[in-house]
Amino acid sequence: MLDYKLLEALAAVIDQAGFERGARALGLTQSAVSQRIKLLEARLGQPVLVRTPRLGPTPLGRRLLNHVQQVRLLEHDLLDQIPALGESEQRLRIAINADSLATWWPTVTGSFCRERDLLLDMLVEDQEVALRRMRDGEVAGCICATPRPVQGARSHPLGSMRYRALASPDFVQRHIAKKGHAIPPLMPAETLRSMPAIVYGRDDRLQHRLLSTMGFDEPFPHHLCPSSEGFVRLALSGMGYGMIPEQQAAHLLASGELVDIAPNHALDVPLYWHHWRHGGSTLDKLTDHLLRECATVLRPMPEQETPRPGML
Amino acid sequence: MLDYKLLEALAAVIDQAGFERGARALGLTQSAVSQRIKLLEARLGQPVLVRTPRLGPTPLGRRLLNHVQQVRLLEHDLLDQIPALGESEQRLRIAINADSLATWWPTVTGSFCRERDLLLDMLVEDQEVALRRMRDGEVAGCICATPRPVQGARSHPLGSMRYRALASPDFVQRHIAKKGHAIPPLMPAETLRSMPAIVYGRDDRLQHRLLSTMGFDEPFPHHLCPSSEGFVRLALSGMGYGMIPEQQAAHLLASGELVDIAPNHALDVPLYWHHWRHGGSTLDKLTDHLLRECATVLRPMPEQETPRPGML
Incomplete structure (x- = not known):
């Protein structure tokens, strides 16, 4: 078996963001922790940590950290059956899209985490990165718009989020329709070409899709704002x-x-829950919980996006 | 001089996130754009784009993009004086801490951007990364808690944000004080050791600082939640x-x-505006605007954190 004392030292240094704090968390001296990590690197023949520009795991180190997390989840299951064994912190790493984290996710997972003393380590990632992290085993689950699971994982449709094209009343007056005039159901290209949009980031194509459904496929001026709350406040x-x-x-x-500003052009984005196949009982229970609760907080899946049964 | 046709092709491909869309934005064929980028790479003897896992600039490409942006800012100044020259989109890249973007930033910059048709490209970065991007010239300005400017930049104190330790009433009942009982002014170590905190990310030391002012320096259970709005919703x-x-x-x-839950332990975080020394008149005017407006939306700088005059 692996030497878990060494892996635990690595996890503590990363979790506590430093050798000194990591050592304190383990009740060891800093030099004992350094030695364990040196020994681990010597055995592997490769570094597990990078020191500059800032302390962080190498790709190999990340795989090991993830393994430690998986083992901890399994230990937690065991402790449910054999409480005398002691205590173990239970932590799940989840990649999630920013808008879910800013809306329904905390409400839905709150009671689940409270009841189980479960701690969450959330990563906000765009879809491609999130799925790569699933594949590399760096996260135990992820929420994204893609139905197809990576190898070793399962995916389940959760429902969809409806997006609407919103702006402040003064923005409407300046760019679309004078005071007292209604917003035209089809905005002229000249308007779409000149009024600034807000785009979350390079991967956010929702504004492009909106304009495309209006028959407009040209470039358009836009701010980039990678924050869910910032996005709403820019609009306000x-x-x-x-x-x-x-x-x-x-x-x-x-x-x-x-x-x-475009009531006939709402877009429904489907959301899927991806999780490891063998992630222990907490992950299984979280899956059941999400499937049950999301039915009430999300809209049904959009018709055309419902995955064919063979895909899952 | 550099061949700006080539640089413009690079900027379009990145801005539009693809060769096809980039070409369309320039009114060129896709193969014309590909050729320009190949020519650019041949002249430089190094790639400017990476194609996998996803399209993006190399570090060299990023420097070039930044240069294009800087040239556009200068062009914009010129166009103010010689309108006959034509049109140019004006865009500023700013690195900013997540909490500023989620609170005062949109309100303060909204009128400024509207009046000048200025588009913002915001990056949410922790402080070290933000300052590295300033140094590398990838952003024209940044908001962070460090007073010391990087070479070629200036910094100005803006004021401070007050952070308070908040939790929901049911959290208080479960972890701190039974219903009808007051929260003790000094919470016992046992409470601090067991009640879960929310931490924004590995670089967020605010919760650690809070506990430290309470005389508690041990590890503590925490969720990691890299979203300002998600953070508040987890607390709720x-x-x-x-x-x-x-x-x-x-x-x-x-x-x-x-x-x-700790009214005597609020923390004031100072904020500084860093900007290029020679970034054109828009950047100078934004600086004046921020210094004026932040005096009303932020608190005064904390006493001990006011930088010594020599530092700026």
Whole structure:
């Protein structure tokens, strides 16, 4: 078997972001922790940590950390059956899209984590990176819009989030329709070409899809804002329009602080839960919990996006 | 001089996230754009783009993109004086801490951007990375907690954000004080050791600093949640406590949805605006605007953190 004392030293240094704090967490001296990590690197013939520009795991180190996490999950299952064995912190690493984390995820997972003393380590990643992390075993689960699971994983449809094109009333007046005039159901190309959008990041194609459904496929001016809350606040401040989850904006639509500028062009984004096949009982129970709860907080899957049975 | 046709092709491919869309934005064929980029790489003797796992600039490509952006800013200044020259999109790249982007930044910059048709390209980065990007010339400005500017840049104190330790009432009941009992001014170590915190990421030391001011320096259980809005929502759902900007939580404190669990232990984080010395008039005007507006939306700098005059 692997020498878990060495792996534990590696995990502590990374979790605590430093040798000194890592050593303190283990109740060891700093030199004892350094020696364990040196020994681990000597046995593997490769470094597990990089020291500059900042302390972090090498790709090999990340694989080992992930393994430690997996073992801890299994230990936790064991402790449920044999409580006398002691205590073990239970932690799940999950990659998740920013909008889910900013809306339904905390509500849905809150009770689950509280009841089980489960700690979550969340990573906000775009879909491709999230799935690569699943494949590399760096996260135990992920939420994304792709149905196809990576090898060794399963995926389940959770439901969809509806995005609507929202802007502030003063933005509408400046770019789309003068005060007292209605927003035209089909905006002229000149308007779409000149009014600034807000785009989350290079991978966010929602605004492009919106414009495409309006028959407009040219480049358009846009701000880039990689923050869910920042995105909504940019829209509120009149800097641009953008596709915002209905859930996140419901109270702002109700108060009139944001306006739907394209009510016939809402977009439904399907969400899937991916998880390791053999991730222990906590991961299985979280899967059951998500499938049950998401049925109430998310919309049904969009018709055309429902995966064919063979795909899962 | 550099061949700006080639650099423009590179910028279009990156901005539009693809050769086809980049070509369309320039009104060129895809093969013309490919040839320009090949020619650029041949002249430089190094690649400017990586194709896998996804399309993106190499470090050299990023330097070139940044240069293009800088030239565009200067062009924009020129066009103010010689409007007959034509049109040029004006775009500023700014690195910013997540909490500023989620709170005061959109309000303060909104009117400035609207009046000047300025587009912002924001990057959420932790402080070290943000300052490295300043040094490498990848961003024209950044907001962070460090006073010392990198070479070629200036920095200005903007004010500070106050963070308070917040949790939901049910979290308080479960971990700190039974219903009807007051939160003790000094929480016992046993409580601090067992109640889960929320931490933004490995570089977020605010929760550690809070516990340290309470005389507690041991490891503590925590969720990791790299999203400003997600952070607040985890706290609302009772999963943990965390240091939240007063600005972001004011309405939740007023409604009683969140409670200050350590009123004597608020932390003030100073914020500085860093910008290139020779970034053109828009950057200079943004600097004046930020210095003026932040005086009203941020708190004064904390006493001990005010930089010595020699430092700027």
